[in-house]
Amino acid sequence: MPLNILIVGCSIAGPALASFLQLAPFPHNERPEITVLERATSVRNQGQNVDIRGVGVALLQKLGIEHAVKTSTTGEAGVQWVTSAGKVWAELGSANDGETGRHNPTSDIEILRGRMAQILWRRSQTITDDSAVEYIFGDHLDGIEQDHTANTVTVHFAKSGKKRTFDLVVGADGLQSTTRSMVWGSKHEAECVHPLNMYAAFFSMPRDEAAGDSEYRRCYHTHGRRLMSIRPDQQNNRSTSLLTVINDKDARLGDVATGHGKAVVAAQKELVQEYFADAGWQAPRLMREMVATDDFYYSMVAQVKMASWHRRRVVLLGDAAHCASHLSGMGTTLALLGAYSLASALAKHSKDVDTALSTYEVEMRPHVDKAQKLMPGMLRVLSPETAWGVWLVDTTIRFLVWSRVFLLLFYFKGPDTEPDGLPEDGFTLPPVYKE
Template identity: 35%
Template sequence: MTKTRVLISGASVAGPALAYFLHRDGYDVTVVERAPELRDSGYAVDFRGEAFAVLEEMGILAEVREHDTKMRGAVLVDERGVETGRLPAEVFAGELEVPKRELTRILHRITADGVTYLFDDSISALTQHESGVTVEFERSAVREFDLVFGADGVYSTVRRLAFGPHAGKLRHLGLSGAGFSTANYLGLDRSGLLQSTMGAAIYLFALDAAERLTVSLSFATGSPELDRCDRDEQEKAVRAAFAGHGWEAPRLLQAMSEADDFYFSSTCQVHLDRWSCGRIALVGDAGYCAAPTSGMGTSQALIGAWTLARDLASAGGDHTTAFAAYEAELRPYVAENQAKGQQTATMFGGGANAE
């Protein structure tokens, strides 16, 4: 019997998780990833609620727990660095927190033997027909698949090709920010520091005393336009937002220019009327990002992949029935998480705007 051929775009969390379950259920799975190799970047990720059941079913919960950061919470400080309060670890770290690179490595390891990975490549065109989807790649030869899944983030290529331009699908929550690392000159050890005013926030943390200091500089913005700018323009915007700020701001702005792991992103949610289009469906941030301010991105990605695979199995491979069940089951959960993301963004001076 010929296996159902599926293509998943994105090798972060939702993609490999979906690949694991579909391969287990007998599908012929290929994952395409734009990065030239497994990504080794990103903040720590946390897990909440039913995500633990997903990790358990994948047989990796115990291994993931071995990488627990054991963060002890964050100290709130004013612009002079004087302590004004404390936040418990659960606010940032959920019920369990691990470095994202470790989760990505584990997910890749448990799928690599049975799943085909195409790194340093991306989808350039999707053409649906009665029996499948013709997929054109930037580098690889044209191939036919029965189903295609977009697990490729907020600016999903699959979503753009199958559902149309990003405009109107992204809801900017009024915050953007830069992230990078620098020397742990403050000697933080499994702890964080947060200095926040309306419209700007500095969050610093280190997973242990030997780790580099991870820096997040976020500020109020009217749109996610800076995401599409070059680094010079992004740094310029960060400097303008933090001009005149005290505490560690001047030193951190200097360190930003010297960082070799600088990245910039805006806090956005993805809102769609539907998460599937024929034989193509979206999972994780590509379809329903709740924004980092929700604290639910990783859990939602895992649960979304698990639910989608389970509904495909229940429907006997009938993708139309499965996609409808997946969406009906998951939408209330996503709506709750997106409300949390909006609420937290508002606390930091953001405000929702549709792009």
């Protein structure tokens, strides 16, 4: 009998897994029945820029979406550091700049998370036929029960009130995974989620060339461990902004990071305004646009570290299992690789789900461990507390960029960025996907 699989979450890892499961070399008549559940009423058009490196590019090719992704990039040409007056005092090109750009902050594939999710969602529906994957939007789980005798999982849908039974439930619902919290418990949550004392707000706004918006990402840091950046969104002729603050004393920053709904978003915006209203540079513009935007997203920055990513017939994928934080630059690549590895293991051990899940963990663990090793002192170095610290960081960055020593840091910042090959695995290669 084919496996009946529920995937919770429709961002990156969820629809990627739905596609890889359709392409994987399952035995005849054993291709899984797939359901994807998403709390939002549609694919979320939120989230900051994500980049895809190394093996991630090979996985785009295996999905047949490399063309669609590369024609949907943000068009970012590199990164510039600016003064409060907007003067550029240091600049690095993108990874498209050959040897000098290979290890720069801007990847050769920079794409908005929401756009990437849209491509993956649509791709999962075109690999075989429209009925291959069932998508349920606007609902979420509020109950998960495992039958250890039958090796099944019965879930309860909060809004519809329905109960359904699956052979496997995959939690691909992000850093603040409700699947993880329901199955592993609140005590485990406190142990496995490791906050980095950083909080981030992201939103888009109209492009304003008069204000200096260009194809470069512009970064401005100021005292109080605050950082503001403005990045291009070539696809929509807009700009995006990421605001971060590091603070281990104000509990409000963490408190407003949980929950859903308009009241929660309003509280988040109000707190961000409090922190950045006097930050200088383009803070007045950013605060004005943040209030007006409807794609605001706020989150704590954290890592997830777990001894095991599965418990009986519930398994975690992507950030829900092993969030490395956006500081690693490897979250999307890890989500794609995890989806590929899980689909491959389930196809190889289609009669033994327990072995498949263990195989998935063994294959993924080395990649995750490496990605979670952040550059020592990264947060404190890049986000100084005092004006004197800001001057010191500015001076240091100027020297590193001028001397090209800066490039060496990216060789040691964590995971490899060199392209990695994938084994001959029997996956079906679909036709190139173009929108």
